[in-house]
Amino acid sequence: MNTELTGVIFTYLLTLAIAIPLGRYIAKVFKGEKTWLDFLAPLDRFIFRFSGIDTKREMNWKQHLLALLTINSVWLIYAFVCLMAQGHLPLNPDANPGQSPDTAFNTAISFLVNCNLQHYSGESGATYFTQHFVFMFLHFVSAATGIAALVVVFRAMKDKVTDKLGNFWEYFVKSITRILLPISFVIAVIFAFNGMTTSYAGKDTFISMQGDTVHVSRGPVAAMVAIKHLGTNGGGWFGANSAHPIENPNYLTNTVELVAQLIIPIGLVFALGFYLNKKRFAYVIFGVMTLGMLLLMIPTINAELNGNPAIAHMGISQPTGAMEGKEVRFGPLNSAYWSIMTTITSTGSVNSMHDSAMPVSGLSMLLGMMINCFYGGCGVGILNFYIFVVVAVFISGLMVGRTPEFLGRKIEAREMKIASLIALLHPFIILVGLAISSYFIVHVPGTDWAVKPSAWLNNPGNHGFSEMLYEYSSAAANNGSGFEGLGDGNIFWNYTTGIVMILGRFLPIIGPLAIAGLLANKKNIPESAGTLKSDTSTFGLMIFAVIIIIAALSFFPALALGPIAEYFSLK
Amino acid sequence: MSQISYLKSKKEMKTYLLPSIKLTLILIVLTAGIYPLAIAGMGKFTPGKGDGETITYKGRVVGYANIGQKFTKDEYFWGRPSAVDYNAAGSGGSNKGPSNPDYLKQVEGRIDDFLKHNPGVTRSQIPAELVTASGSGLDPDLSPAGAKVQVARVAKVRGLSVDAVNKLVDEHTEQPLLGLFGPAKVNVLKLNVALDRVKK
Structure with missing residues (x-):
């Protein structure tokens, strides 16, 4: 079998082999059972004592949300101030300037919400201080926010009727000290020994073989790239992200980066099974997610392996596949695998330039972000999935003419209203953004911004339209990858995507938490013959159908104008 | 409220x-x-x-092992086209879509240029990576085929036998990880340094 294919299959199997035991471990951490990292307990206690937190104080769902939103607001202000002032702060060996207010607004939100859309280039638009003390810090805490929110929902799904759902700070801090930090450390050490730079030395200069003077950007990259993937963040050190040879030096680091971005999203699905002792339900969720992944993955790999038909017409051989925007050390097959994994999870790091991918690949990546719950981001993937589960339960209930119940709780009008609102929010913010940007390009192309609307698109025709669609999908899904040809470094894109990102982050956290909290307080209905079983493949297919109808079909008209039209025009 | x-x-x-x-x-x-x-x-x-790991030749640092650099002279193996002209202070790809007519013209130009410098090579022998820009603009590698197709040119300019240069390419071909996973590749900088060493 060819080594590019075995590489990808090995990567996926390795991911599962790590994710399943990790899921068991995560469940133990949040159940408060013994684990082998318990020697870190004094660190937790020190953090809680320093912060004046009593973890024994249990919170209801509203208090959880208040805690979550309060600390996120603190980070937003902190990040914004640091980015504006970075030119005057220490650890700036390359003497880079502070960010403009609109770029800082966008960047601060982007990292806060685990999106990591980057409207600046790491080499010139950030300093070592902001890379570590803002971006990497937010990598950790935004991922931990997602995990902690999910644990609240886990807790609410238990049988007990209660409004006491544990302590937010405890979930949040343990996500960092027991999960994210230890694993990141191991990954970063692997990276350091495979050619990623770790020192704080600034740019280097050398004379090349042909006599050119070359400056090389460097920096303490390894530590950040570890959590960048583990936390499904995706915001990289360099402009080219994980296509950059320092940020991803070889096939081994590439494999580790791929595994790292999936083990927590997949691990959390299994953690749900272990935590609630409903393993079959976890398998159903995993099955639906994996089916969705494969339906996006296979056409993408096929398209990339076949190469660009326009280049084939020139008589050029594409033995490995389409190479524009790709790196030789990974190859098109691996880059196709990466591009789907990074868009279905909310990672959004890239090891090839998505803008240059084939139309079918672009379509699959867009769908990955539009659906946003095939594995999904750290914690938030299952929260998004949870919304679809609620809708599926409701529709199934109507179909058999019974009051819909999920895990022994009645789903009533209030929960359904919240679920519908959240489910429709995603297409709404993407398509409204797209409509506004299209309007500007057509009607005020000459507006005097850093990049005029007439110059926004790097490609003409349908592909240019896809660039805008991709940008808003990525912002709303908190993904962070881009069709990077888009001229997004200006006031319009910084503010509009900033707003989309913040709505696309917090409402889909608030909604599921509210639903779960409301359900937890309802009385438990004992299972009967008429109960809808949540752990069957029939129910899995029902969820899948709901996802396709709500998420995918709302976007069909926009997709038809973008990648689908490009596919039919490319010969 | x-x-x-x-x-x-x-x-x-x-x-x-x-x-x-x-x-x-x-x-x-x-x-x-x-x-x-x-x-x-x-x-x-x-x-x-x-x-970062550097490569030293004749007592001075001539580059970073992982970072591609510009080779345009016929006596060296060329690396891939770069959207940032191998300026490692930054990085990035072309972000050209597959259907972009300007982009396709640019590729056509690269093919013509390559054929001019490599007489005897036919279009179907040119692997796509030699006429398409990499994602980072700093891709340090070629596929073995991408190096092999340049052997005749390099050998002729340097007055070396084709066999000797072919052997050098084979020696510098890095096999897939553990021989099982991922593509084989040739690091262009290391190969060119080795070429210069042969001459002396």
Whole structure:
């Protein structure tokens, strides 16, 4: 079998082999059972004592949300101030300037919400201080926010009727000290020994073989790239992200980066099974997610392996596949695998330039972000999935003419209203953004911004339209990858995507938490013959159908104008 | 919201604000201070000492092992086209879509240029990577086929036998990880340094 294919299959199997035991471990951490990292307990206690937190104080769902939103607001202000002032702060060996207010607004939100859309280039638009003390810090805490929110929902799904759902700070801090930090450390050490730079030395200069003077950007990259993937963040050190040879030096680091971005999203699905002792339900969720992944993955790999038909017409051989925007050390097959994994999870790091991918690949990546719950981001993937589960339960209930119940709780009008609102929010913010940007390009192309609307698109025709669609999908899904040809470094894109990102982050956290909290307080209905079983493949297919109808079909008209039209025009 | 519940939530905000600020401070120290410093410490024991691995030729640093550099002379193996002209102060791809007519013209131009410098090579022998820009603009590698197709040119310009240059390419071909995973590749800088060593 060819080594590019075995590489990808090995990567996926390795991911599962790590994710399943990790899921068991995560469940133990949040159940408060013994684990082998318990020697870190004094660190937790020190953090809680320093912060004046009593973890024994249990919170209801509203208090959880208040805690979550309060600390996120603190980070937003902190990040914004640091980015504006970075030119005057220490650890700036390359003497880079502070960010403009609109770029800082966008960047601060982007990292806060685990999106990591980057409207600046790491080499010139950030300093070592902001890379570590803002971006990497937010990598950790935004991922931990997602995990902690999910644990609240886990807790609410238990049988007990209660409004006491544990302590937010405890979930949040343990996500960092027991999960994210230890694993990141191991990954970063692997990276350091495979050619990623770790020192704080600034740019280097050398004379090349042909006599050119070359400056090389460097920096303490390894530590950040570890959590960048583990936390499904995706915001990289360099402009080219994980296509950059320092940020991803070889096939081994590439494999580790791929595994790292999936083990927590997949691990959390299994953690749900272990935590609630409903393993079959976890398998159903995993099955639906994996089916969705494969339906996006296979056409993408096929398209990339076949190469660009326009280049084939020139008589050029594409033995490995389409190479524009790709790196030789990974190859098109691996880059196709990466591009789907990074868009279905909310990672959004890239090891090839998505803008240059084939139309079918672009379509699959867009769908990955539009659906946003095939594995999904750290914690938030299952929260998004949870919304679809609620809708599926409701529709199934109507179909058999019974009051819909999920895990022994009645789903009533209030929960359904919240679920519908959240489910429709995603297409709404993407398509409204797209409509506004299209309007500007057509009607005020000459507006005097850093990049005029007439110059926004790097490609003409349908592909240019896809660039805008991709940008808003990525912002709303908190993904962070881009069709990077888009001229997004200006006031319009910084503010509009900033707003989309913040709505696309917090409402889909608030909604599921509210639903779960409301359900937890309802009385438990004992299972009967008429109960809808949540752990069957029939129910899995029902969820899948709901996802396709709500998420995918709302976007069909926009997709038809973008990648689908490009596919039919490319010969 | 009624007045009472508003006041209540304002008070709750306060009970969360102070812990939020303190928790933020200590986590900044832990995740952005201690953690990367520990990694930087480990980095000192790596081959490049954490600064990146360099290649030395004739007593001076001529490049970074992992970072591609510009080769345009016929006596050297060329690397891939670069959207940033191999300026490693930045990085990036062309971001050209597959259907972009300007882009396709550019590719056509690269093909013509390659054929001009490599007489005897036919279009179907040129692998796509030699006429398409990489994602980073700093791709250090070629596929073995991408190097082999340039052997005749390099051998002729340098007055070496084709066999000798072919052998050099084979020696510098890095096999897939563990022989099982991923593509084979040739590091262009290392290959060209080896070529210059042969001449002397």
